[in-house]
Amino acid sequence: MEIQRTARRAALGERVLDAGCGTGIVARTAALHVAPDGSVVGVDTDEGMIAEARRLDTAGEVTWKVGDLERLPFDDGAFDLVLIEQVLQFIPNRERALAEVRRVLASGGRVVLALLRDLEFNRSYKVLAAVLDRHAGAEVGDMMRSPFAGPGAEGIFEELTRAGFREIGIRHDVLDVRYPSPAEYLRQEAASSPLAGPLGELDDRTLQALIADLDDALAPFTDDTGVVFPMETYFVSGYR
Secondary structure, three states, rough: OHHHHHHOOOOOOEEEEOOOOOHHHHHHHHHHHHHHOEEEEEEEEOEEEEEEHHHOOOOOOEEEEOEEEOOOOOOOOOOEEEEEEEEHHHOOOHHHHHHHHHEEEEEEEEEEEEEOOOOOOOOOHHHHHHHHHHHHHHHHHHHHHHHOOOOOOHHHHHHHHHHHOOEEEEEEEEEEEEOOOOOHHHHHHHHHOOOOHHHHHHOOOHHHHHHEEEEEHHHHHOOOEEEEEEEEEEEEEEEO
16 A cells, blocks of 8 residues: 555655554564664554564564554654554544644654545445445444545545644555455455454354355456455645
8 A cells, every 4th residue: 555655665764653553564664764773663552453563573673652642652753754554534533643643743744644535435345344234233334334434535634734734635545455255355354353253253154144145245346366346545645
């Protein structure tokens, strides 16, 4: 995705924060490019994610911290670049979080974030959510919809402007996603999200019916090699 390309272009000597880092792929990518004079920090509210990030960071090039994006545990002006990948839509108080991001940026520093466009632009996920509604219940379907419930382009522009950012730029990033089968699409989505819990509780008959329904529903996205579809994301940048 575009934000990982940005991480690969992080400048030598820059101080980089991966905010909402998860298991740290963005932070580890940035660390390859800012050394030896720069630094990279990954912060996430989930202690389990940070533990996994530390385990995966075999080179020990990133500092990992547990922290809340609405109350970042860093000094004013501590970073030159803040990267936020697919996190902003889950933050209860985005206004406070963006103010915190601006606070920890040095003058002239930049924020770069990725935010999924809504389900009208990610139709395969809309299909998957509807199939989950039918077989696992509306609450599970809504779990699938939640990553796509962030602000649109106009909304994120307004939020960044209110937070004091300037030279805001927004682009659409389109990534072709491919899976060998609808069943593998479901498995990987479950493995990387809270869907794993409720799907793991389904009996085998219900799960097989769900997969069969998904096979039919994803027929428009299926070719001879499996399931393929575009994933659309907003790629947004702004300067302090």
